[in-house]
Amino acid sequence: MAEEKSLNFIEEIIEADLANGKYASILTRFPPEPNGYLHIGHAKSICLNFGLAINYGGKTNLRFDDTNPVTEDTEYVDSIKEDIKWLGFTWANEFYASDYFEQLYQFAITLIKKGLAYVDDSSSEQIAAQKGTPTQPGIENEYRARTIEENLQLFADMRAGKYKDGEKVLRAKIDMASPNMHLRDPLLYRIKHAHHHRTGDAWCIYPMYDFAHGQSDSIENITHSICTLEFIPHRPLYDWCIEQLGIFPSHQYEFARLNLTYTVMSKRRLLQLVNEKYVSGWDDPRMPTISGMRRRGFTAWSIREFCDKIGVAKRENLIDVGLLEFCVREDLNKTALRRMVVLDPLKVVITNYPEGQTEIVTSENNPEDADGGTREIPFCRELYIEQEDFMEVPSKKYFRLAPGQMVRLKSAYIIKCESVVKDAAGTITEVHCVYLPESKSGDDTSGIHVKGTLHWVSALHAVHAEVRLYDRLFKVENLNAAEGDFKDYINPDSLTILPAAYAEPALKAAKFEERYQFLRKGYFAMDKESTPEKLVFNRTVTLRDNWAKAQK
């Protein structure tokens, strides 16, 4: 069977480069700035960069773009490395732009000597004003005419710490009238008397992104430098620096960043959610961060699969979060252990079952996995079922429990509702049923077929657990198109804590790395706050629910 290979535009470029001998092998890089945690948008870039290298027999470097000491921190370095590893990727080298500071400084001197860079004493306001606007050309100032010798001396003095922050900058001398704003004498170096997370106080001048990124790519011999669309206008500058410096010609290619419905994807906004306590931290299970999703119970496979399914192109996109949910369900359906947990309990008394008697029923760990084995579940006279699985006055097509109606208790017996018990307020407190002894699972001679099967937990043996349910963090699909402050759209019901759900005893042995399907309620993972005394589970995602959908 001939395989259909359809390539994205970057794969096409790489195949062409490899086919015509431009490169013998490829080298990509993932270049995060260590000033925040990685999110699902970064996962797209990670899967792309590492995936390309894997598919075409190349390598990928991890390079921290740490050129702005005031916002960067080793806490972020550590989390980024952990997230990439967890996603399942291995970098060839761990590099830092700060490793290249001396080299970059020499590159700057090269430009000065070629008359292509100058020290400017203007303030940031003056520089901005002199830049003009997209529709009006900028103007050249007096510092632009400085001699090479003077620039060399001034730049050395900048490095030596003779000036205060903002007093001077080094700029490229390109074209103040360029229709591309980035070519209007862009800043190369600025003075920052700040402590750097790796170089400490060795430097008081730091290169700007445009004078660090492309050169770092070149130093590492990166063949394909892949970034997002907003860097398209930087490409002429990227190429200009490499050409003027005469160094290895890395090439930049741009793809459209990921946008997801009902969430935000900028580090600035995510940081705000953390700092202003809208969420409990970067790894809050509602966050679209890798660490948040991991805590929520997402699997690395599901994230990789998602990134594969969304594709890579140059058009702005807004991906339905439903696709992410599909991917995680697809994985968890095959791997999650089935367990029964009643989230919103209603007591059921089996009036014809002997008091004090307990029997053990067995149930498969995973019907999708023939080798998954079984577990034992205690059954007795008093049980809990979900409130929503009983209706005193059933609606049409409701085939759960109702007076006179029969249902199967999963892996146990068929029961029939005989009566209800109510308190003074008229609220149902107990449902009384009879069971059919000949209907036991695996040994059913009753000949009765019921449409509904319910999950249940023995009241005598139930284990208490806290269950945390999550909904989307925002109420609107497209936060980028929403007017005003994005925080106005936060969903107040994004977290529901059920402090006292009833779980079957097997869950006492729950493990962090295992995933569970609480029958009919969704997929769950144990939270990091869980203890043997107090189990805590996060709902990763609900099951598909055609019944609930039909009710709307």
Added chain:
RNA sequence: UGCCCAAUAGUAUAAUGGUAGUACAACAGAUUUUGGUUCUGUCUGUCUAAGUUCGAAUCUUGGUUGGGCAACCA
């Protein structure tokens, strides 16, 4: 009143001058001791106008629409 990028179904993404396909979503049905899973089927699309061509989603030009470009951020 500049420059750059993009436009295929509800959402994404293929088709690289020759049958518009796939996934998710939606809808209908079958199976089911999870209203889950699985299976089957259905619906919906080339922004627009002109041109090139035997033939255009694809090439050209104009238009329209969306996005980006001025931080001592990356």
